[in-house]
Amino acid sequence: MLETSARLLRLLSLLQTPRDWTGTDLAERLEVDVRTVRRDIDKLRNLGYPVDATPGVAGYRLGAGAKLPPLLLDDDEAVAGAIGLRTAAGGTITGIEDSSLRALTKLEQVLPSRLRHRVSLLQSVTVTGSAGGPTVDPDTLTAIAGAIRDSHRLRFDYRSHDGTTSLRTTEPHRLAHTGRRWYLIGWDVDRADWRTYRADRLHPRIPTGPRFTPRAAPDVDLSGYVSRGVSSAPYRYTASITLGVPAEVAADRIAPTVGVIEAADAETCLLRTGSNSLDELAIYVATFGFPFRVHEPPELVTHIRELSARLAESVG
Numbered sequence: 164m165l166e167t168s169a170r171l172l173r174l175l176s177l178l179q180t181p182r183d184w185t186g187t188d189l190a191e192r193l194e195v196d197v198r199t200v201r202r203d204i205d206k207l208r209n210l211g212y213p214v215d216a217t218p219g220v221a222g223y224r225l226g227a228g229a230k231l232p233p234l235l236l237d238d239d240e241a242v243a244g245a246i247g248l249r250t251a252a253g254g255t256i257t258g259i260e261d262s263s264l265r266a267l268t269k270l271e272q273v274l275p276s277r278l279r280h281r282v283s284l285l286q287s288v289t290v291t292g293s294a295g296g297p298t299v300d301p302d303t304l305t306a307i308a309g310a311i312r313d314s315h316r317l318r319f320d321y322r323s324h325d326g327t328t329s330l331r332t333t334e335p336h337r338l339a340h341t342g343r344r345w346y347l348i349g350w351d352v353d354r355a356d357w358r359t360y361r362a363d364r365l366h367p368r369i370p371t372g373p374r375f376t377p378r379a380a381p382d383v384d385l386s387g388y389v390s391r392g393v394s395s396a397p398y399r400y401t402a403s404i405t406l407g408v409p410a411e412v413a414a415d416r417i418a419p420t421v422g423v424i425e426a427a428d429a430e431t432c433l434l435r436t437g438s439n440s441l442d443e444l445a446i447y448v449a450t451f452g453f454p455f456r457v458h459e460p461p462e463l464v465t466h467i468r469e470l471s472a473r474l475a476e477s478v479g
């Protein structure tokens with residue numbers, strides 16, 4: 164049998180998993196009787212941990228309390244938390260930089276030396292550039308995440324790229340972060356189709372709507388789905404271009420929000436991107452410095468030929 168302090172830590176670790184535990188299940192895991200489990204639950208409550216008793220089957224779960232109790236993290240979780248706070252302090256979420264740094268300072272203060280060394284090593288060899296994109300109010304992200312967690316419909320005012328605002332009702336599925344922007348992937352109730360929304364352009368309406376039954380994801384590869392949705396789908400012209408470099412070389416230059424890259428073979432890759440301007444597409448691809456061949460749209464092929472002729476005449 165574990166000593167009382169070790170058993171309480173083990174019990175707390177079990178309760179932090181997202182499920183309900185019966186007293187019998189906990190007793191079997193801890194190798195004690197149910198009466199001891201009840202006493203240990205009371206001890207955790209006295210320490211400030213809000214352990215809720217679920218109705219019906221005398222189950223237990225860790226709930227939310229009036230104050231934040233100490234958290235139990237394993238080594239990898241502690242390192243991930245420290246690095247995540249460091250990233251959040253980079254400024255992609257409005258107003259969260261200072262609070263992230265304060266939380267990071269508190270976490271690093273109590274890290275064992277071996278973990279502090281891991282965090283310091285990662286920070287010393289990492290350069291974080293400015294995101295450069297629009298920031299998102301953290302309350303907006305919290306509202307979206309809560310609606311996803313609880314399977315509640317989310318209503319919000321959405322500002323499109325041309326500045327017009329409309330009311331949208333969605334069944335929110337996931338939040339996605341591309342490194343520069345946050346996106347909501349959701350089922351648009353009025354349009355009866357999946358949509359991708361920029362989080363910095365939406366303002367949630369509270370309260371949220373009724374509960375819904377979550378749908379299957381629109382794509383197994385949600386990261387690729389978001390990249391395709393934000394890099395080509397919204398635009399007038401969708402381009403397909405073969406680049407004369409390996410996919411990993413192209414990926415170093417082309418952000419996921421700009422285009423989707425697919426390896427063709429060891430030496431070439433296919434870029435799918437989009438724009439509302441043929442000039443913008445032509446000039447953008449030319450500035451890569453890669454050999455390339457445009458397959459579609461045919462308007463872009465014609466436009467590049469005409470543009471090339473004009474450029475050649477200008478220096479002839």
